[in-house]
Amino acid sequence: MIEDRALCTLEKPGGAKSPIGLFIAPLVRLRRLALLTLTLLSACQLLQAGGRTMFGTVRDRHRGTPITSAGIQIFDRSGILLTTTTTNAQGQWQVSIPVVGITDQGELPRTFSLEQNYPNPFNPSTKIPFTVVKSGNVRITVYNILGQLVDAKEYDLQAGSYAVDWKATGSAGVLFYSVEMGGERLTKKMVQLDRGNSTGLGNLSVMSSHVNYNLSPEFATDSCRIIASSFVYEPDTLTVAFVDSARGDFMLESVHDRALVIDLHNDVMEVILRTNYAYQLADRHTTDHTDIPRYRDGGVDGQIFSIWISPTTYSSSTYFSTAMKFLDTLKAQANRNKNDMGLVVRADSVDSLSRQKKIAGIVVVEGGHCIEDRLENLLAFYAAGVRVMTITWNNSTSWAVSAQDSRADNVGLSEFGKQVIRTMDSLGMIIDISHVGRKSVDDILATSKNPIIASHSGAYALRNHYRNLTDTQIRAIAQRGGVIGVVFYPPFLVSSGQARLDNVIQHIDYIKNLVGNADCISLGSDFDGIEVTPTGLENVTKFPAITEALLQRGYTRQDVRKILGENFMRVFRTVCK
Numbered sequence: 052m053i054e055d056r057a058l059c060t061l062e063k064p065g066g067a068k069s070p071i072g073l074f075i076a077p078l079v080r081l082r083r084l085a086l087l088t089l090t091l092l093s094a095c096q097l098l099q100a101g102g103r104t105m106f107g108t109v110r111d112r113h114r115g116t117p118i119t120s121a122g123i124q125i126f127d128r129s130g131i132l133l134t135t136t137t138t139n140a141q142g143q144w145q146v147s148i149p150v151v152g153i154t155d156q157g158e159l160p161r162t163f164s165l166e167q168n169y170p171n172p173f174n175p176s177t178k179i180p181f182t183v184v185k186s187g188n189v190r191i192t193v194y195n196i197l198g199q200l201v202d203a204k205e206y207d208l209q210a211g212s213y214a215v216d217w218k219a220t221g222s223a224g225v226l227f228y229s230v231e232m233g234g235e236r237l238t239k240k241m242v243q244l245d246r247g248n249s250t251g252l253g254n255l256s257v258m259s260s261h262v263n264y265n266l267s268p269e270f271a272t273d274s275c276r277i278i279a280s281s282f283v284y285e286p287d288t289l290t291v292a293f294v295d296s297a298r299g300d301f302m303l304e305s306v307h308d309r310a311l312v313i314d315l316h317n318d319v320m321e322v323i324l325r326t327n328y329a330y331q332l333a334d335r336h337t338t339d340h341t342d343i344p345r346y347r348d349g350g351v352d353g354q355i356f357s358i359w360i361s362p363t364t365y366s367s368s369t370y371f372s373t374a375m376k377f378l379d380t381l382k383a384q385a386n387r388n389k390n391d392m393g394l395v396v397r398a399d400s401v402d403s404l405s406r407q408k409k410i411a412g413i414v415v416v417e418g419g420h421c422i423e424d425r426l427e428n429l430l431a432f433y434a435a436g437v438r439v440m441t442i443t444w445n446n447s448t449s450w451a452v453s454a455q456d457s458r459a460d461n462v463g464l465s466e467f468g469k470q471v472i473r474t475m476d477s478l479g480m481i482i483d484i485s486h487v488g489r490k491s492v493d494d495i496l497a498t499s500k501n502p503i504i505a506s507h508s509g510a511y512a513l514r515n516h517y518r519n520l521t522d523t524q525i526r527a528i529a530q531r532g533g534v535i536g537v538v539f540y541p542p543f544l545v546s547s548g549q550a551r552l553d554n555v556i557q558h559i560d561y562i563k564n565l566v567g568n569a570d571c572i573s574l575g576s577d578f579d580g581i582e583v584t585p586t587g588l589e590n591v592t593k594f595p596a597i598t599e600a601l602l603q604r605g606y607t608r609q610d611v612r613k614i615l616g617e618n619f620m621r622v623f624r625t626v627c628k
Contacts, residue, residue: 105291106145107299109138109279113308113350117142121281121303127293128274129167131225131242163189165230165237168217172242175219175249179241180258181230182212190231191215191252196224202251212258219247283599285309285608305350306608307598311405311616313353314594315536315573316415316485316507317341318580320356320381332384333391340578340590343391343410348592352405353616355439355506356381357580359417362446367420371428374421378414378435385412396438398624413623415483415506418444419451419471426474433478438627440475441483441506442468442495452488454517459488464495472498479627484528485518485536485575492524502532502622507575509543510561516543525562529571532625534618535562536575539588552587556600559614569610573619 109121121138125146138144166180183189192203201221217228223245229238273293279301280286287304291297319341322330330336335344346354358377360370385394392410395401401411414437422428422440432440443453450468452458464472472495475482482503484492495503505528511519520528520535528535537558541550544558563569578584578591587596594615601611 103148103293103295103297104145105148105275105277105297105299106143107277107301109142109144109281109301109303111284112302112304118281118284118303121279121284121301123299124278124280126276126278128276129171129240131172131240133275162187162235163230163232163237165228165239167239168228168241172244173217173219174244175247176253177217177241178214178256179217179228180212180214181237183208183210183232185210187232192229192231193217193252194227194229195221196226201226204252204255206255213255214258215255216253217241218249218251218253219243219245220249220251222246279303283307283595283602305595305598306602306611307350307595307615310350310598310612311352311401311620312350312594313355313401313411313573313616313619314351314578314591315355315504315534315575315619316357316538316577316580317354317591318357318359318577320358320377322579323380323384324377328380331387333388340576340584342591343388345590345592346410349590349594351410351591351594353401353411353413355413355415357415357417358421358437359444359580360421362418362420362444367423370421371423371425371431374416374432375435378437381412381414382436394436396436397627398620401620401623413438415439415441417441417483418446418486419448420444420446422471424449424467426470429471429474429480430478433480437480438623439481439483439504439506441485442471442487442491444486447488451491453486453491454488455486456488459490459517461490463488463490463493464498469494469498475499476501481622481626485538489521489524492527496527496531501626502534503528504534504536504573504619504622505575506536507538507540507577508535509538509558510565512565513558513561514542514544514546518543522565525565525571529566532622534571534573534622536573536619537562539576539578539585540581541583541585544585550585552585552593552596552600554585555588555597556604559601560604563610569606569613570618572614573616574614 105125109118110116111118119138119140119142123136123144125133127133133148134146136144136146162185163181163183168177168179170177186209188205189208190203190205193201195201223243225240225242227238227240229236274290275293277289277291277299278286281303284303284305287301289299289301291299322339332343334342336342358374360373365373382394385392392412393404394412394414395404404411416432416437419440419442443451445453445455447453447456450465450471452462472482476499482495482499482501483506484495484503485505485508505520509519510525511521525535537555539555544550544554559572562572574597587593598611598615601614
């Protein structure tokens with residue numbers, strides 16, 4: 052390339068009419084060993100400007116670990132790609148860029164100017180504009196990167212602005228075009244994208260006979276733009292001075308870390324209570340699925356924590372009071388870890404905690420049996436900070452039928468059940484229909500005006516389990532603006548054998564293809580409420596594996612962000628105002 056410290060370079064030719072600067076000559080011959088030699092262009096004054104060595108590192112912004120095989124692209128200030136490389140196992144990169152040209156910018160001629168060709172890069176043709184201030188002979192030449200003359204023309208011109216056509220000829224690559232007048236020369240570079248067999252320099256057009264030529268006395272220091280990118284990372288750009296030993300160190304943020312990641316269902320409260328409070332969220336554990344240190348590893352920003360009261364363990368008259376005690380336990384965990392997490396009731400609080408690098412907890416009461424057929428208990432849950440209620444668990448209530456119930460397809464909400472739904476709408480509580488029977492879901496959709504969620508369910512078409520959603524239900528939830536948290540529980544993903552991460556992605560794929568977009572998809576792991584997990588999704592540290600798998604599947608980064616958290620946040624903002 053020519054190092055154009057100004058917008059062009061200037062030479063006062065001392066020999067044959069060829070462009071200024073040092074061009075790398077062609078290979079003169081191949082013997083047993085390839086030998087690259089630099090040759091002087093015939094009767095041409097050449098100046099060696101050397102090369103530029105550039106180096107640096109690429110690391111993970113949050114973990115400081117080196118990123119292997121990250122791509123490095125280096126562009127000059129006009130946007131021409133100079134070179135590419137990748138990082139090694141230590142996240143290091145280094146390139147040497149040969150530079151040809153005059154490093155002393157000198158003075159610009161006062162009799163003519165040369166502009167950048169347009170378009171650039173081009174295929175199959177471009178225009179080369181220039182201006183002459185006084186009448187005289189003008190010579191235009193085009194050379195390839197090896198310094199070989201490709202074409203040349205001379206014109207006797209009056210003062211004015213002109214453009215000469217260039218039609219692709221010869222090999223694709225960088226070309227250098229020069230305008231010479233009165234013993235001075237200006238040179239620029241252009242990029243021909245494809246090989247051509249046309250005429251090269253073509254018609255000359257008069258753009259204007261009026262000349263207004265101003266000489267800029269100062270020029271910016273050369274710089275180049277370096278872009279670092281990796282498959283699961285967001286790209287980053289640095290602009291550095293184009294000097295020898297220039298360094299570019301990058302700290303890239305992964306697509307997963309930059310996204311807002313929210314899991315729609317987790318039962319870690321069961322673990323805490325089962326162990327008589329020995330299991331604490333603050334501690335890193337090697338058993339079960341959830342704790343704050345592992346949330347950090349998994350890049351989780353928000354979690355819907357389940358308050359579930361076993362209908363077989365507790366008396367029906369104690370469902371509500373027991374749920375409130377469990378809620379107090381969750382609040383105590385949040386208070387004990389207030390530097391790391393907080394419970395929220397609105398979407399803007401999730402955003403605020405995320406900015407503070409804290410985990411946002413949202414509370415769901417899993418099972419309408421916990422209100423004990425009393426609206427005042429529903430109101431009390433809301434006042435205590437509950438913002439989601441799963442209408443049934445596997446057990447039916449007097450007012451709603453569960454998916455496990457044999458009546459699920461034919462019996463739905465009672466009148467009181469519809470009143471519960473309308474009350475949740477008016478309060479601003481999210482309705483969760485995972486575990487709920489089909490007729491009850493139909494009645495909920497007919498009664499509620501808000502988007503609803505299925506916090507931890509799969510696609511029935513892929514796994515015909517009563518807990519999964521039919522195509523009709525999936526479409527209805529999507530049309531209402533709701534979301535489906537795709538569950539990780541293997542029996543809901545596959546009919547037999549060990550489920551894998553890929554099975555979760557298959558359910559995501561199915562829903563996306565059925566609906567036509569990813570706007571209704573979220574994640575609902577059911578961690579710590581399931582005794583087995585898919586291979587590759589063993590605990591909350593594994594959420595980044597979903598991001599990587601979706602990207603490998605061809606999902607756009609925008610769709611990945613939606614699935615990880617933005618879709619649920621849309622529902623949260625809409626319902627919980």
